[in-house]
Amino acid sequence: MGEKVFLQGNVALAESAIRAGCKYFFGYPITPSSEVPEYYARKAQEEGLVFVQGETEVACFNMIAGTAATGKRVMTATAGPGFSLGQEAMSYMAAAGLPAVVVEVMRPGPADGEILASQGDYFQAVKGGGHGDYNTLVLAPCSVQEMCELIQDCFELAEKYRNPVILLSDALLAKMRENVELPGRKEQNCDLSWALTGCAGRKHNVMTTCGDGAAQWEKFNLDLQEKFAKIKANEERWENYQTEDADIILVAYGSMARVAMGAMKLAREAGLKVGLVRPISLWPFPVKAFEGLGDKTFLVTELSAGQMVEDVKLTVPHKENVYFYGRLGGFVPSPKEIFEQIKKLGVK
């Protein structure tokens, strides 16, 4: 591990991506993600990076697709409206098997909305915001430190499965400063025989995303589904805190998990047996985290009108035991506010 430094989330993420060997960045400025392109632009010369400020997110997402097609590590960072513009290319990259990494810094929608913290883009990231049957891996850190580590994992996962990967951040994580130990330099180590590099000394590679009749295209889709099933089986990530003896289990990810952790402590101090399930991979959703917790009461808290709560209900055996509390518009509840909600559930 490297030195300990006090860094903003976006900056720490950009530096960790560079250390992961991501030398290509294509982006469009949008709050609250703009420090990522700014950092890449600043470091481009001394680190030998390629930085391009594209004309739109539509273009930037296609640019990262192009670089990913050549087998290089590449990334963009965006927020809400920009992420929406990128969805056409997300679908494309999933079909073409392009291992690009997308950082989505959530802000409250719909539309231009606000530039504060939100988790309202869960559906869009997790359920596949573009057209067709596809999935992207989605990792959600809850601290600047974890953001540094997960962004490096994103590149490896993208290459392992030849699939786009989303790092799902939010305005709070992106803008906060914390002490972090920056991860070390990583080398790309994967098979690149599929990449477009000019076919010197090998058979030519063709990357097509267009169907050629129902039989061919169904086969193509079934192969994709097989890959997604493999990812589901292998890549669940989560952390459980004091769930064993708990009567009530909070479920929260990202920034909201920090608040839930505080609420859990308040509840424990008051003698209430409260635990926390913190999903880290949102797709695949960590189903295994809920094993053995079937008889518990769940309180899902999100900075949304209730999105991840649907996945929790699909996961646990008694969905009538799943409650929800969310804030909208950029409000982040305090631990005390969540604690009050826990008390309302009336479980001892």
Added chain:
Amino acid sequence: MKTIYKRPEVFTDVNTSYCGGCGHGIVNKLIAELIDEMELREKGILVWPIGCSVYADKYYKMDAICALHGRAPALATGIKRSLPDKFVMVYQGDGDMVSEGMAEIMHAAVRAENFSVIFINNAIYGMTGGQMAPTTLLGQVTSTSPYGRAVASSGYPVNMAEIMANMPGVCYSERVTVNTPQRITATKKALKKAFELQFENKGLSFVEVLSPCPTGWGKKPIDAMKMVDEQLIPIYPLGAFKSPEEVPAK
């Protein structure tokens, strides 16, 4: 015995999906001949569009990718920035470039990307069945301009070669056509120039090809060739609008 004509080596055995009398097939063959002659097969990546040439990635024994509709110049930007020493060709039709992807082509020109763009202008949407394009002529009947394209509802045709010539990031812009043997030879010459310029760091090279579309225009192939002369060329004049000699390296 001396070989004076043969099928280009770079071609696969796949049959094209082009209609009889269509210009795409002619241009595709010229590209193949140049790839052979300039020995580009092993050092190039072809970027194909959505449109009638959507299956062209299957016609060449070359690394290739088919872009999203209109996005080929953005995709090619990601490729060329990653592989600046490789040959990158972008091929687009008029619906793809001038409608869906106007922002992408304009900004590839703004950034002076070092790749070649081949633009097939047949003044209509071929693949989707003959609808109006931004390049459709005034008065031209298509399935979405059944009474002829009218300025009041649909504005004016777009002259891409002239627009591109005005962009400082474009080093070469020429309009050609393929409706006579002489013009096919001139088209090949223009394509060759565009390909060579990739390695001179002068920015984007652009060739617009007026292409007959007998099926979309509802004409016999020979009449479609005549329509290029009688109707397209008066609106889309042939010629070089910018010569690379005028443009210094970046």
